[in-house]
Amino acid sequence: MNNVELTAILGLGALLAGFLGALTGLGGGVVIVPLLTLVFGVDIRYAIGASLVSVIATSSGAAAAYVKEGFSNIRIGMFLEIATTIGAICGAFLAAKTPTEAIAIIFGLVLLYSAAMSTRKRKDPNDGREPDKIATALRLNGSYPVGNVKHHYLVRRVPLGFGIMFGAGTLSGLLGIGSGAVKVLAMDEAMQVPFKVSTTTSNFMIGVTAAASAGVYLSKGYIDPGLAMPVTLGVLAGSLLGARLLVRAKTHAIRITFAIVIAFLGFEMIYNGLTGRL
């Protein structure tokens, strides 16, 4: 396949990935590495590099919209970014030392986890308890708009959330993904942030987290311009398109379908990792 053909096919694949990623909230990055390695036979290091850059692009695009609407909590994001960026640097160094088979297996497990997370029901925690001391000291409690009304929320278990965020950062640096599913876990389950806030704040954090490992990737030659170009532009265009449609589309069926695709890719990555083909 020559450069024109490869760019066209990859660009289209990335467009679809970005589109579905934005519609389902899973992010397109998570399917880019399986797409490149399993379908196109690309070395996993080039795949991770291209994926990471596309993740940064999507995060900036999506975050620009959500931050303006007042859903993201920039203080929660900023504070937890200490954990994710340090984790991301560790992950990027681990990536260079970990055998590619092992990376493929870990990637597969994260895909399975993301698929499972995406189908679960999310409910907002009940408030009415005393405010958490650490969260109050860090001024993490906030509010978000529901129609014209401000909905207030309290943040809890900050150290636990911080710890999980370090793990999310490490996975992001190791696998070249946004690890949105882990970030949302830290905020939803541990810190009990309402899901509108956790999803959008996670999106906001993904760019900074990925930027922390991008320098290491770039210097090691993981980011190949010829490959990263169609992937990044495709995912970006797709996610901007998906975000526009998000308001109107009925996403439940799409979400389930995409989760099944991701789970399938997860098994495939694990299988290929175990048999030493990646």
Place this chain on the structure above:
Amino acid sequence: MPLIQEPDDSLIDARISVLLRTGMMISAIIVFIGGVAFLFHDGKSIPDYRIFHGLPPQLTTLSGIFHSAFQLHDLGIIQLGLLLLIATPVARVLFSVIAFWIERDYMYVVISAIVLTVLLYSLFVHGV
């Protein structure tokens, strides 16, 4: 619900939004221009991504990327766009340091500065 003082960040939010969107758009345009030039010149060659070779220093170091982009090498232009894309969230953190300083929220000046230090450390000490 207990009454807690809640910071109003709507002005910072609006500016961060503009910053992220602008950075993303400019980077995407540069990547696109470099991409068109690359396909125009090298469209017929067959790339090999199956085996990892790494990349030459013109595409992996800061000075190399700037140099090759300003000499209008196609891949250098793409790489410059990707570099700007990576720099966009870093610029957002730098902006946050300044914005929290203006708001006199010194705790968040320190928090943002820590994140900025980690980012710059990874980019310049271990990165490009």
